[in-house]
Amino acid sequence: MKTICINCPMGCPLDITEEEGKVVVRGYTCKRGLEYGVSEYTSPVRTVTTLMRTSDGGVVPVKTSRPVPKGRMFDVLERIRSLTAPADADIGFVAESDVLGLGSDIVVTGRPAPHPAK
Amino acid sequence: MKKFDVLVIGGGPAGMAAAIAADAKGASVLLVERDVRLGGILNQCIHAGFGLHYFGEELTGPEYADRFEKRLAKTGVKVMLGAMALSLGGDGEVLLLSPEEGAVHVKAGATVLAMGCRERTAGAIALAGTRPAGIYTAGMAQKMCNIEGYLVGKRIVILGSGDIGLIMARRMTLEGAHVERVIELMPYSGGLKRNIVQCLEDFGIPIDYSHTVTRVVGKPRMEGLYYAPVDENRRPVLSEEKFIPCDCLLLSVGLIPENDILNGSGVKLSRVTSGAEVDENRMTSLPGVFSCGNVLHVHDLVDNVSHEAEIAGSAAAEYALHGAPPTNGELHAVTPGKGVRYALPQVIHGGSGSVEVFFRTDNVYKNCKVVAECAGRTLYSKKRMIVAPGEMEKIALKKEDLDGDVTVRLEI
Numbered sequence: 001m002k003t004i005c006i007n008c009p010m011g012c013p014l015d016i017t018e019e020e021g022k023v024v025v026r027g028y029t030c031k032r033g034l035e036y037g038v039s040e041y042t043s044p045v046r047t048v049t050t051l052m053r054t055s056d057g058g059v060v061p062v063k064t065s066r067p068v069p070k071g072r073m074f075d076v077l078e079r080i081r082s083l084t085a086p087a088d089a090d091i092g093f094v095a096e097s098d099v100l101g102l103g104s105d106i107v108v109t110g111r112p113a114p115h116p117a118k
Numbered sequence: 119m120k121k122f123d124v125l126v127i128g129g130g131p132a133g134m135a136a137a138i139a140a141d142a143k144g145a146s147v148l149l150v151e152r153d154v155r156l157g158g159i160l161n162q163c164i165h166a167g168f169g170l171h172y173f174g175e176e177l178t179g180p181e182y183a184d185r186f187e188k189r190l191a192k193t194g195v196k197v198m199l200g201a202m203a204l205s206l207g208g209d210g211e212v213l214l215l216s217p218e219e220g221a222v223h224v225k226a227g228a229t230v231l232a233m234g235c236r237e238r239t240a241g242a243i244a245l246a247g248t249r250p251a252g253i254y255t256a257g258m259a260q261k262m263c264n265i266e267g268y269l270v271g272k273r274i275v276i277l278g279s280g281d282i283g284l285i286m287a288r289r290m291t292l293e294g295a296h297v298e299r300v301i302e303l304m305p306y307s308g309g310l311k312r313n314i315v316q317c318l319e320d321f322g323i324p325i326d327y328s329h330t331v332t333r334v335v336g337k338p339r340m341e342g343l344y345y346a347p348v349d350e351n352r353r354p355v356l357s358e359e360k361f362i363p364c365d366c367l368l369l370s371v372g373l374i375p376e377n378d379i380l381n382g383s384g385v386k387l388s389r390v391t392s393g394a395e396v397d398e399n400r401m402t403s404l405p406g407v408f409s410c411g412n413v414l415h416v417h418d419l420v421d422n423v424s425h426e427a428e429i430a431g432s433a434a435a436e437y438a439l440h441g442a443p444p445t446n447g448e449l450h451a452v453t454p455g456k457g458v459r460y461a462l463p464q465v466i467h468g469g470s471g472s473v474e475v476f477f478r479t480d481n482v483y484k485n486c487k488v489v490a491e492c493a494g495r496t497l498y499s500k501k502r503m504i505v506a507p508g509e510m511e512k513i514a515l516k517k518e519d520l521d522g523d524v525t526v527r528l529e530i
Binding site: 006007050 | 154320484503506
């Protein structure tokens with residue numbers, strides 16, 4: 001696979017292959033690039049941030065407490081869409097523990113905007 | 119007439135950090151914010167990536183804002199929400215408009231400007247074509263999505279590949295829209311590599327460098343747009359124009375420091391940053407008026423905004439309580455040299471202690487050297503593998519070493 005290293009503005013183009021059972025990274029120029037290439041090839045993970053419906057029909061922002069496998073991002077999103085957070089959930093409220101058994105919780109990260117005084 | 123030691127205008131990351139720092143110095147502080155809550159644009163930046171430098175952990179925007187709001191709540195800072203600063207007089211008097219209190223004149227010992235930026239719009243870039251529904255600035259779409267829960271389009275094109283544009287490409291995709299492509303005028307992205315990979319590559323969203331939108335079509339709703347490559351003078355090559363059907367165009371084409379209240383105040387503005395020119399304490403040319411955060415110059419990391427605002431807030435409190443800080447009477451200009459677009463602060467007072475100089479380059483350069491010189495002497499010289507306009511650089515200088523104006527430049 002081909003990707004770009006994200007560790008610094010150089011953005012070294014990485015070419016990652018598996019040869020004789022070993023992960024081989026080409027194109028990196030520092031140690032961080034090599035480590036990044038290996039982890040992107042073997043087990044890429046991402047923190048998912050999205051919105052969750054609240055019980056009063058609004059939305060609050062949520063995140064996965066730990067990064068989840070990149071290939072499961074849309075499964076996690078679909079699960080979050082089926083959930084509802086209490087309207088008064090504060091920052092840090094755990095809306096679901098261990099989402100899809102991935103070892104990550106769905107945590108509320110913000111409060112709904114207060115309505116301006118009428 | 120209300121009297122405070124320090125008035126802070128704006129309750130985003132810069133204003134909150136400045137107010138907390140001024141309070142810590144023993145000043146009485148009034149913080150005014152025009153929105154219904156504190157936090158500014160952080161409230162709509164629900165993605166992660168904030169706070170790695172300042173807090174040593176990765177937070178989302180609302181979480182970063184909440185950390186500062188909680189700190190602020192423990193101080194004596196008076197917060198006025200829903201209030202707009204209308205003008206700043208040459209004598210430092212500020213006119214505020216508040217729904218509860220009407221017109222309020224505030225005379226503070228020092229004022230900190232922390233109003234942030236607004237976005238450049240379709241009008242600002244003279245976008246050709248019709249004016250259909252479906253054209254938004256990226257930040258406006260972000261607010262409608264993340265705060266209000268509306269998806270502004272289903273087939274989306276993004277013009278501009280700064281971080282806000284890239285982040286919105288991912289947000290729209292995660293919420294079920296199809297992002298057709300990102301179009302960038304320059305031959306490189308102004309955004310972080312991390313965002314190129316995690317916002318575009320992860321979702322297979324193509325990016326066209328050295329291209330621009332030539333016109334939009336549709337009325338009353340957007341039906342599509344034409345785009346074309348640009349020549350070396352950044353003029354579109356119309357013979358190669360292509361059409362993309364889409365119902366939404368997001369614009370991520372630059373930020374403008376919101377300094378309108380300074381009109382007529384006498385505060386000197388930089389023609390490059392559109393923010394005030396400041397000294398190392400972030401004091402502007404108008405004594406007692408300080409500036410920090412994105413209203414001073416556009417930052418890539420909120421962590422840097424918080425640090426800069428603490429410098430401004432502390433110095434504003436010192437100024438209000440004890441007057442101008444002692445100097446040896448010398449004033450050294452900091453000017454950008456070859457390869458450098460601007461350097462900040464623009465002036466440094468003589469004296470002792472360390473000063474950080476922030477700067478941005480005017481292009482992407484590899485294997486170059488950053489050099490700071492003073493009267494023909496080299497103060498700083500260090501190799502960089504790469505510098506880019508999208509990544510703010512900084513160097514540390516010692517005031518003791520300065521005996522004339524300073525130039526920051528690149529050896530390419």
